[in-house]
Amino acid sequence: xxxAARPDTDDLPPHRxxxxxxxxxxxxWQDHWEDHGTFFAPNPVGDLxxxxxxxxxxxxxxxxxxxxxxxxxxxxxxxxxxxxxxxVYARFQRMNGHNVLxxxxxxxxxxxxxxxxxxxxxxxxxxxxxxxxxMRRQLRALGLGHDSRRSVATTDEGYYRWTQWIFLQIxxxxxxxxxxxxxxxAELIAAFASGDRPTPDRRAWADLDPVEQRGLVDGYRxxxxxxxxxNWCPALGTVLAxxxxxxxxxxERGNHPVFKRPLKQWKMRITAYADRxxxxxxxxxxxDAIKAQQRNWxxxxxxxxxxxxxxxxxxxxxxxxxxxxxxxxxFGATYMVLAPELxxxxxxxxxxxxxxxxxxxxxxxxxxxxxxxxxxxxAASRSDLERQAEGRVxxxxxxxxxxxxxxxxxxxxxxxxxxxxxxxxxxxxxxxxAEDQRDWDFAREFxxxxxxxxxxxxxxxxxxxxxxxxxxxSGFLDGLSMADAKRTMIEHLVANGTGEAxxxxxxxxxxxxxxxxxxxxxxxxxxxxxxxxxxxxxxxxVLLPEIDDYAPAPVPEGSDAVPDPPLAxxxxxxxxxxxxxxxxRTYRRELNTMPQWAGSCWYHLRYLDxxxxxxxxxxxxxxxxxxxxGVDLYVGGAEHAVLHLLYxxxxxxxxxxxxxxxxxxxxxxxxxxxxxxxxxxTDERGVYVDAEKVxxxxxxxFVGDAEVAREYGKMGKSLRNSxxxxxxxxxxxxxxxxxxxxxxxxxxxxxxxxxxxxxxSYRLLQRIWRTVIDEDTGExxxxxxxxxxxxxxxxxxxxxxxxxxxxxxxxxxxxAKITAFNNHLTKAYPDGGVPRSIAExxxxxxxxxxxxxxxxxxxxxxxxxxxxxxxxxxxxASLLVQDTETMVLQVNGKVRDKVEVPVDISDDDAxxxxxxxxxxxxxxxxxxxxxxxxRPPKLVNLVV
Numbered sequence: 038x039x040x041a042a043r044p045d046t047d048d049l050p051p052h053r054x055x056x057x058x059x060x061x062x063x064x065x066w067q068d069h070w071e072d073h074g075t076f077f078a079p080n081p082v083g084d085l086x087x088x089x090x091x092x093x094x095x096x097x098x099x100x101x102x103x104x105x106x107x108x109x110x111x112x113x114x115x116x117x118x119x120x121x122x123x124x125v126y127a128r129f130q131r132m133n134g135h136n137v138l139x140x141x142x143x144x145x146x147x148x149x150x151x152x153x154x155x156x157x158x159x160x161x162x163x164x165x166x167x168x169x170x171x172m173r174r175q176l177r178a179l180g181l182g183h184d185s186r187r188s189v190a191t192t193d194e195g196y197y198r199w200t201q202w203i204f205l206q207i208x209x210x211x212x213x214x215x216x217x218x219x220x221x222x223a224e225l226i227a228a229f230a231s232g233d234r235p236t237p238d239r240r241a242w243a244d245l246d247p248v249e250q251r252g253l254v255d256g257y258r259x260x261x262x263x264x265x266x267x268n269w270c271p272a273l274g275t276v277l278a279x280x281x282x283x284x285x286x287x288x289e290r291g292n293h294p295v296f297k298r299p300l301k302q303w304k305m306r307i308t309a310y311a312d313r314x315x316x317x318x319x320x321x322x323x324x325d326a327i328k329a330q331q332r333n334w335x336x337x338x339x340x341x342x343x344x345x346x347x348x349x350x351x352x353x354x355x356x357x358x359x360x361x362x363x364x365x366x367x368f369g370a371t372y373m374v375l376a377p378e379l380x381x382x383x384x385x386x387x388x389x390x391x392x393x394x395x396x397x398x399x400x401x402x403x404x405x406x407x408x409x410x411x412x413x414x415x416a417a418s419r420s421d422l423e424r425q426a427e428g429r430v431x432x433x434x435x436x437x438x439x440x441x442x443x444x445x446x447x448x449x450x451x452x453x454x455x456x457x458x459x460x461x462x463x464x465x466x467x468x469x470x471a472e473d474q475r476d477w478d479f480a481r482e483f484x485x486x487x488x489x490x491x492x493x494x495x496x497x498x499x500x501x502x503x504x505x506x507x508x509x510x511s512g513f514l515d516g517l518s519m520a521d522a523k524r525t526m527i528e529h530l531v532a533n534g535t536g537e538a539x540x541x542x543x544x545x546x547x548x549x550x551x552x553x554x555x556x557x558x559x560x561x562x563x564x565x566x567x568x569x570x571x572x573x574x575x576x577x578x579v580l581l582p583e584i585d586d587y588a589p590a591p592v593p594e595g596s597d598a599v600p601d602p603p604l605a606x607x608x609x610x611x612x613x614x615x616x617x618x619x620x621x622r623t624y625r626r627e628l629n630t631m632p633q634w635a636g637s638c639w640y641h642l643r644y645l646d647x648x649x650x651x652x653x654x655x656x657x658x659x660x661x662x663x664x665x666x667g668v669d670l671y672v673g674g675a676e677h678a679v680l681h682l683l684y685x686x687x688x689x690x691x692x693x694x695x696x697x698x699x700x701x702x703x704x705x706x707x708x709x710x711x712x713x714x715x716x717x718x719t720d721e722r723g724v725y726v727d728a729e730k731v732x733x734x735x736x737x738x739f740v741g742d743a744e745v746a747r748e749y750g751k752m753g754k755s756l757r758n759s760x761x762x763x764x765x766x767x768x769x770x771x772x773x774x775x776x777x778x779x780x781x782x783x784x785x786x787x788x789x790x791x792x793x794x795x796x797x798s799y800r801l802l803q804r805i806w807r808t809v810i811d812e813d814t815g816e817x818x819x820x821x822x823x824x825x826x827x828x829x830x831x832x833x834x835x836x837x838x839x840x841x842x843x844x845x846x847x848x849x850x851x852x853a854k855i856t857a858f859n860n861h862l863t864k865a866y867p868d869g870g871v872p873r874s875i876a877e878x879x880x881x882x883x884x885x886x887x888x889x890x891x892x893x894x895x896x897x898x899x900x901x902x903x904x905x906x907x908x909x910x911x912x913x914a915s916l917l918v919q920d921t922e923t924m925v926l927q928v929n930g931k932v933r934d935k936v937e938v939p940v941d942i943s944d945d946d947a948x949x950x951x952x953x954x955x956x957x958x959x960x961x962x963x964x965x966x967x968x969x970x971x972r973p974p975k976l977v978n979l980v981v
Contacts, residue, residue: 050812054803059770063889075905076182078138080658084648098135099662100127103673104142107168112175113759115713115752119672121775122784124181128885129843132909140187143169147633151555154587161555179771180888187644191636198578200635201560205571208260212309219694251568264301266378274589275552286420297417305547307687311335322706330678336543338362341527343536345440347385360462360541365522367444368511369490370467373451377416379464385438398435405437416455424455431479443535462541477501554587554603556630563625582607604628638688663700671704711787717756718745728758772887773799779848782958789963808871809894818869819876830916831861837912839882853953857946878910926951927978928960938974947973
């Protein structure tokens with residue numbers, strides 16, 4: 038066992054850099070940073086302006102992480118990956134002269150704490166506060182340069198007061214399509230009252246009674262109540278957003294069954310911002326993949342609204358509007374499909390099956406009503422993702438009704454089928470099986486006719502043809518191109534009063550209610566009309582009441598009863614006497630709470646001005662840190678591409694429209710870090726076992742005498758493969774963990790964890806320590822002699838490469854270059870005596886990555902102040918010219934990458950650069966090289 042890997046023993050040199058010494062150094066410097074407010078970022082005004090005079094002309098930099106949920110199990114080593122990455126960047130830019138704001142808060146409301154409370158009887162706040170304290174301890178031990186004054190938790194009463202305030206801004210606003218922005222609801226009321234804006238039924242505003250006036254205005258609010266089918270999860274006792282339901286129709290949290298049911302819920306009118314949410318994406322420095330996900334989720338489609346006349350049981354025509362992006366295919370519409378939940382299904386369905394109805398269309402039902410009821414129950418148990426999954430056998434039932442195709446007068450049957458969703462268009466489609474594969478599959482299943490309206494290429498033997506071609510079988514459209522046929526058909530529909538050009542969206546309004554306890558209460562009460570009333574600002578925050586039972590009231594399966602949320606148990610809180618301007622009256626409080634996403638929509642703003650009790654954020658502070666573009670760097674997982682990022686953009690735009698913030702977007706630059714994966718093991722039952730109990734013997738894996746199977750997956754509780762940072766601190770120190778996680782691979786890619794490999798980063802820090810400190814005496818061993826020309830060149834090459842890599846978030850190659858430079862010093866000065874003019878820049882290079890050891894060695898070199906604000910070294914361009922050669926990097930003998938290297942590069946440095954290559958990392962796929970063939974500067978071949 039090497040000195041680096043074995044525990045501290047008496048036979049080690051007394052002043053060697055060991056885990057024990059690293060822990061002592063790290064605690065001391067963490068205390069120093071906290072005591073001196075080293076990373077406190079001053080504001081231009083307000084309570085946090087202390088030190089503003091020192092900012093001068095330093096440019097600002099706002100760096101953020103997606104903040105964590107404080108889990109009871111604490112952190113594993115996968116969690117800090119992004120936090121270390123942003124800390125390295127923030128430290129580097131601070132040394133480059135920026136005024137850096139970097140802090141971290143906690144997304145602390147939500148179901149996990151509430152479920153734990155239900156199981157243990159512990160109040161959610163008690164467990165949440167304990168979890169936050171533990172996570173703060175673990176993160177502090179990493180040496181993160183956060184401004185601790187700005188840290189928040191969404192459960193802080195002073196924080197969720199402003200969450201409630203923002204909700205009221207949205208509630209008291211409407212979207213004006215004429216100005217394409219949100220405006221105060223008072224301006225809408227004034228427009229109705231003056232007659233500048235007519236009411237929908239053209240009655241004068243004064244002719245409406247007060248309840249009618251309130252009801253009319255409520256229909257325009259950006260936050261509104263609506264009764265609609267929602268995703269109801271009985272096991273969790275709450276409604277879930279579509280994004281919180283898996284493709285199998287189960288809850289993301291807990292994997293419980295989810296059902297569709299109608300409930301009155303709060304919604305946010307995010308659809309009003311659909312175009313702006315798409316149109317503003319090009320100005321964001323985000324990956325194309327994330328932008329594409331947002332565009333696809335919003336799903337803007339241009340096409341036509343077409344009206345079909347359905348035949349109702351009493352003979353009266355019932356118009357059915359459909360949206361289609363292909364109005365040119367109308368002559369090929371051979372049937373219609375309605376979403377099972379659509380109310381008009383019951384309006385058009387007859388009592389009995391029409392004569393001649395094929396048995397295949399009926400299922401096993403006695404009549405249309407029975408068939409529809411059976412199928413609706415089946416559809417309600419499936420998620421939207423499951424219903425739209427490619428390759429599913431299409432199911433449905435005939436409603437017994439027919440509609441008339443408006444272009445040719447043909448009567449076509451109307452079905453319900455779960456592949457059509459309420460959330461798209463009107464919830465009704467015209468089915469053109471020849472030009473849509475899902476319609477083709479349904480038509481084949483139900484033996485429905487297929488009429489091609491676009492000529493496929495010669496020899497076409499496929500199913501539906503979705504490409505371009507001449508229009509056929511379409512009367513006045515025959516021979517036209519697709520574009521011309523679309524335009525001509527829309528003109529025909531408009532002329533005949535059966536349609537118009539329109540745009541539709543996949544995006545639905547944001548479901549904003551949750552039937553749970555541990556969330557922000559709504560600042561809403563109801564009077565005897567049942568209509569909502571906003572509480573005045575001076576009555577915020579509405580605090581959560583104390584209750585003993587956090588479980589939702591049980592509802593029998595299949596019952597239509599509306600479940601009582603847990604807050605209903607707080608009887609004295611739920612009914613309250615208030616004076617809202619017309620005397621003391623009794624009101625009922627809103628008993629639902631806000632979703633966890635509410636607090637995470639705006640936390641970037643609270644970081645700016647966390648002690649402000651008078652305003653959401655001081656305008657001068659907001660303008661300084663956010664400007665017109667938003668947060669300078671935002672780092673987090675790609676899994677939040679739709680939920681959090683879309684919701685936060687919506688809230689920011691509303692606040693911008695209403696004049697509360699300076700930036701129309703919250704996050705200018707977004708960077709998605711990868712994940713740390715780890716080996717996981719399953720027994721013969723397929724059940725995961727604790728990875729720490731597994732022993733490897735001759736390439737096989739055992740728990741005791743039982744063999745287990747190995748796989749790789751994201752580190753976490755579910756796979757029982759977590760490694761805690763506390764273990765790494767104890768064995769190696771936090772700086773070693775920081776360097777190892779940054780060296781494992783490119784920050785934006787997944788990488789495998791290997792505890793054995795961390796010793797390489799440990800040895801690097803030990804060698805840097807020995808460069809400055811004599812391990813036997815503890816004395817500084819640098820000299821004041823001048824460096825050689827070779828060493829000076831090596832230094833400036835390292836400075837140039839490391840600065841470029843740190844600025845580009847390429848930390849793995851930065852570590853490789855620091856390693857190569859330190860190896861040069863070890864060979865150039867084998868007996869010590871590295872020149873001070875070389876040793877000090879080396880410490881500044883490693884400081885963003887391993888700040889504790891850098892600070893310690895910097896102070897031992899005689900510096901009194903922290904190096905946090907020391908200028909980062911600047912390369913001398915005249916010293917960068919050197920002899921280089923292109924080195925070929927191979928995996929299993931195949932060329933996978935090429936890099937420029939110095940002609941005198943060592944074997945170790947060549948291997949470090951090879952392992953740091955993003956292309957090589959991809960081909961290794963987490964595997965350790967079995968053999969290394971190093972022939973620098975020509976070749977490195979890794980055999981796996």
